Amino acid sequence: MAVTAADVKALRDRTGAGMMECKKALTECNGDADAAEKLLKEKGLAAVAKRAERATSEGRLFMRQTADKIYVVEMTSETDFVANNAEFVAMGEKLLDLTVSKGYTEVTQEHKDLLTEVATKFRENMSVAKVEVIDVPANAAGAYYVHSDNKTGAVVVVNGSNADDVKTFAKDCCLHIAAFTPSYLTKKDVPESYINEQKEIFQAQMDQDEKMASKPQNVKDGILQGKVNKHLAEICFEDQMFVKDDKKSVSAKLAETGKAVGATLSFATAKLYVLGK
Numbered sequence: 001m002a003v004t005a006a007d008v009k010a011l012r013d014r015t016g017a018g019m020m021e022c023k024k025a026l027t028e029c030n031g032d033a034d035a036a037e038k039l040l041k042e043k044g045l046a047a048v049a050k051r052a053e054r055a056t057s058e059g060r061l062f063m064r065q066t067a068d069k070i071y072v073v074e075m076t077s078e079t080d081f082v083a084n085n086a087e088f089v090a091m092g093e094k095l096l097d098l099t100v101s102k103g104y105t106e107v108t109q110e111h112k113d114l115l116t117e118v119a120t121k122f123r124e125n126m127s128v129a130k131v132e133v134i135d136v137p138a139n140a141a142g143a144y145y146v147h148s149d150n151k152t153g154a155v156v157v158v159n160g161s162n163a164d165d166v167k168t169f170a171k172d173c174c175l176h177i178a179a180f181t182p183s184y185l186t187k188k189d190v191p192e193s194y195i196n197e198q199k200e201i202f203q204a205q206m207d208q209d210e211k212m213a214s215k216p217q218n219v220k221d222g223i224l225q226g227k228v229n230k231h232l233a234e235i236c237f238e239d240q241m242f243v244k245d246d247k248k249s250v251s252a253k254l255a256e257t258g259k260a261v262g263a264t265l266s267f268a269t270a271k272l273y274v275l276g277k
Helices: 007-015 019-028 032-055 086-102 107-121 165-182 192-207 218-237 251-260
Strands: 057-063 070-077 127-135 142-144 152-159 246-248 267-274
Touching: 007 019, 007 032, 019 165, 057 086, 057 142, 057 152, 070 086, 070 142, 070 152, 070 218, 086 107, 107 127, 127 152, 142 165, 152 165, 165 267, 192 218, 192 251, 246 251
Parallel strands: none
Antiparallel strands: 057 070, 070 127, 142 152, 152 267
């Protein structure tokens, strides 16, 4: 059976494969479009396996909130060209649909199989790198945020109230986390080994400062601890100055919001998401 240009174009539209590959597949399958599509998919799956070792440093974060949960899916690809493609984005939403409908809390084979649909078409190594589900209790306010680069995001859940003011505060905290990228929630979460390392660094800097030589040891100790405290305030979420009020810390705004709604608030979740981390 003769293969026409229209046949090749129709198969290309169905599969996304190259024109020459479509023509070759149709020729091998004697013009049977269904058989040619199957052949292309089989070849595509083989190609996907070969590409599995390629680095996937690009991609997107996808998030969605329901009444009592926030879902996070991370999809990776080799290039930002593919990551910004409409079909890649649509697949991310499909993966969210699957996660929500099936109640998945981690990456499953079903996620991987679904992703194969676009992986074979774009001829890039892709992966579902992360699937997470964060609970939002009945008496809590949850929020999420994905930055415009689609590579940075945050999820915050505040326990104690689901009042509108608390929901707004939770959303603002997501913006804060994405902007200031704190390493820890509170000072008590910082490993002692990290604090000791920072002390050594600050001590070495002070030892090289001639102005420090004449100061009493207790003064030096106070200066050293002050430097450590300042550093911790910069990397710990609750101690950072709030993104929408740089005169107050996050913890102070938490207390202020709680007072306004008549509740004692606390952070159940305050998490930063960065593609590939």
